[in-house]
């Protein structure tokens with residue numbers, strides 16, 4: 001008998017029929033003697049609909065009131081699932097985040113979990129009930145409703161699993177696990193049986209949308225056994241997210257390829273090559289809340305240098321405008337940009353012990369005539385910025401070059 005937290009995403013509870021299917025699955029686990037805590041998202045599309053309603057009233061709604069509105073989707077699904085479980089003869093009780101006392105800070109719309117009481121969950125489990133908790137929401141010290149950021153139900157699931165010391169946290173979604181890359185781009189992509197927390201974190205930050213990044217951070221920190229599975233398949237082990245295997249000879253060098261289309265590049269040409277210039281360029285950009293990703297400063301000559309960086313494409317116009325505003329102050333000759341960039345990243349803990357990974361990546365791209373415009377690396381990741389029109393090709397050839405294609 002195990003204590004299991006299962007989280008079901010929006011598509012898994014998107015219709016009454018699907019909610020009944022979830023109830024069947026939960027009832028089966030319960031009948032096997034497991035103690036079950038279920039965390040739910042809102043029905044798919046519901047959170048967007050609620051945000052849309054708010055925007056019809058106000059272009060800039062108060063974050064506190066926005067959370068009051070957008071947290072309601074989850075309250076609907078938890079009640080419906082409990083009814084479905086009860087119809088199936090299983091005792092079940094639903095709780096909102098505030099009722100469980102998922103205590104968060106007061107940063108509305110992106111709150112962080114500080115503490116979970118879990119008292120009533122344990123009591124109900126001991127009494128033989130299934131407990132169903134609303135994902136994505138909590139309360140602050142003062143009892144205000146907060147939400148955890150888009151996709152936050154994953155984090156609720158993992159945080160609850162950590163708080164009640166669950167044996168496993170299972171994230172049920174519309175894919176059957178984590179893939180080597182997006183199968184829509186590379187049909188040969190394979191489902192991974194395991195991936196390490198670090199790799200998963202990189203994949204999530206680089207654009208793989210399977211799990212909310214914070215849930216992976218949380219699971220790594222509290223050593224929660226985390227598994228991603230499909231709610232539409234009866235069988236299958238999904239993908240287990242693990243701590244790095246100490247000495248696994250079979251460890252592949254690269255576990256996955258992540259990519260992001262929505263990149264843009266900005267180059268500031270002919271700036272004085274002197275201390276403080278990076279700060280003068282990037283300071284105003286950061287002040288406007290624009291995230292900067294890759295950065296290159298060229299070697300200077302004649303006392304000037306060029307400075308390039310990438311931003312998310314939706315921030316491109318804003319960033320260019322800011323730079324044009326400070327251009328003469330910085331003493332820059334010209335500001336140029338390219339809004340059709342993409343980023344491709346290879347990720348794998350095996351890189352640490354295998355030299356030559358970067359050169360294989362660069363050679364593979366060179367053989368296809370793909371020009372690399374920027375490079376950034378971490379211990380377990382190499383990212384390149386390329387022209388968006390080569391994105392699919394780059395992902396496909398890298399997938400093959402690193403032996404990730406299906407056997």
Ligand code: ASP
Nearest residue numbers: 041047136150151152153
């Ligand atoms: N319903 C919320 C969202 O759409 C939270 C979640 O689904 O995880 O972002």
Ligand code: MG
Nearest residue numbers: 009010151154
């Ligand atoms: Mg999600």
